[in-house]
Amino acid sequence: MHSPGYSFRETSRDGNARTGLLVTPHGEVETPTFMPVGTQGSVKTLSPTEVAATGARIVLGNTYHLWIRPGPDIIARAGGLHKFASWPHVMLTDSGGFQAFSLADRRTMTEDGFVFRSHIDGSRLALSPEVAMEVQGKIGADIAMQLDVCPPGMSARPELERACATTTRWARRCLAAKRPDQALFGIVQGGTDVALRKAHAEELAAMPFDGLALGGFSVGEPIERMHEVLGEVAPTLDRARPHYLMGVGTPSDLVRAIGTGVDMFDCVLPTRNARNGQALTQRGRIVIKQARYKEDFTPLDPTCSCPACTGGYTRAYLRHLYLAGEILVLRLITEHNLHLYGRLVREAREAIAAGRYASFARAWLGSDGDEP
Known part of the structure; x- marks a missing residue:
């Protein structure tokens, strides 16, 4: 199931909450863990040494932004993002799918992927599952994410079903196109529909992903509903793989989600709020x-x-x-x-x-x- 050089094992359990050990070529990560967000290959205002001093052993880079600037070829020539950014520990990159959600007024979607207008110069960019894997492969993160469709919070069931179906088709294409030495996580969608979430998780769990992520949360749905759905869905995820809740959240959100069996988190909140005093x-x-x-x-x-x-x-x-x-x-x-x-x-x-x-x-x- 796991890509070469990667493994995950649960090390202790208390109810649904659990600890684990994620092993990668750039070191081991004890879970539950929080991943500071380094959108442009840097956690804003801090050096890599300062980030590591907080206890972080994995950071997140943003595929969309790094694709646009400085470009994946430059990062590859630098020896990958680890060397380019002087981060010696584990790194994860998102797929660009969330930017397709957040930049909805600047993109169109087809079966082949998303077409963007760059937020920097307006140039046309086509992001397919294969391009997402190529860009993340050149960036060289330890863990890549599949390209997915993130529907807005509280979307109607037909829209949620379409997002799940497209995400599943793109999951197969990402697995076929990924770098062999890079781990890949699948992304479970389904909004706040518990049955749809569980069904989509089963579809992705049948594929050889190294981990399973829960996407499409904290995108406009009531936060109480997010916690309810997490409580029903997260404990049912395959225990042999790490569980990653994307883009969430506050300290209380983390505490509640860890109690449901989530292992990994990222969020801009602690760094963005700091810059707002x-x-x-x-x-x-x-x-x-x-x-x-x-x-x-x-x-x-x-x-x-x-x-x-x-x-x-x-x-x-x-x-x-x-x-x-x-x-x-x-x-x-x-x-x-x-x-x-x-x-x-x-x-x-x-x-x-x-x-x-x-x-x-x-x-x-x-x-x-x-x-x-």
């Missing part, structure tokens, strides 16, 4: 520009080991930097937020191994609102 803590969000922090000479979180919290940087100072437009504050809060996500998945792994995931989850749920 939001620091995340287990007690809730800190919106650093607020006046209540003007004379608050405490760290963001006294229990956090990140450079912002251990380096003597107070909330008052960070607020001053943010209002003054200083870049340092964006770096410090980004590091802080990624350290929080790293701590969350590390403590989740420890709690699962110790058989106390339920109490761990109770302590984290509700961490997404503003700090009291």
Whole structure:
């Protein structure tokens, strides 16, 4: 089932929550794990060394953006994205399918794939399953994703059925076109229709994918419904393969999804929110520009080991930097937020191994609102 050099095994279990070990040519990843998003081959504001210091051992690169600039041939001549970006650990690339969803006004879709207008210069780009595999092959990530169709949240069943059927046909084409030394994950669609999700997961599980991803969540459906569907679908996925929930989410989202058996996550939230002046803590969000922090000479979180919290940087100072437009504050809060996500998945792994995931989850749920 697994591509050469890749393996996955479950190492402990507590209810549906589980820990695992994902082995790749660029190292091992303990799961559950969070993958910081490096859209352009870089996690915004941080160096690869700083990203690794948060505990991250796998990052995500964006196929669409890297395809457009600098181009896969340049990345290949550089020795692949690992060398180009100086990231020595594991790397995953998405397929470009989500950009087809998010750039809906700039693309058309046919049986062969998507036709885009570049957001940079308007040039015409045709993204087929074969092109998605060729581009990801040249980028050289450890794990590639199949090209899929991501329907908007709360789409009608006929649209969901079409998305699943096309994704399945494209799955076969991606498997036929992939680089032999690259792992490939299939992407389960179906919106919030549980029966459709389960049926599509069974179709993809019958194919030789190295992992199964859940796509098409957090795209407009009520978040409570997402959690309900995850609770019914994720525990039924093939346990011999890693389970990846794409593009989700908040700390509470991760805690709930880990409880259903999800192993891998990515989301721009911790880095994007940092650049908007939001620091995340287990007690809730800190919106650093607020006046209540003007004379608050405490760290963001006294229990956090990140450079912002251990380096003597107070909330008052960070607020001053943010209002003054200083870049340092964006770096410090980004590091802080990624350290929080790293701590969350590390403590989740420890709690699962110790058989106390339920109490761990109770302590984290509700961490997404503003700090009291």
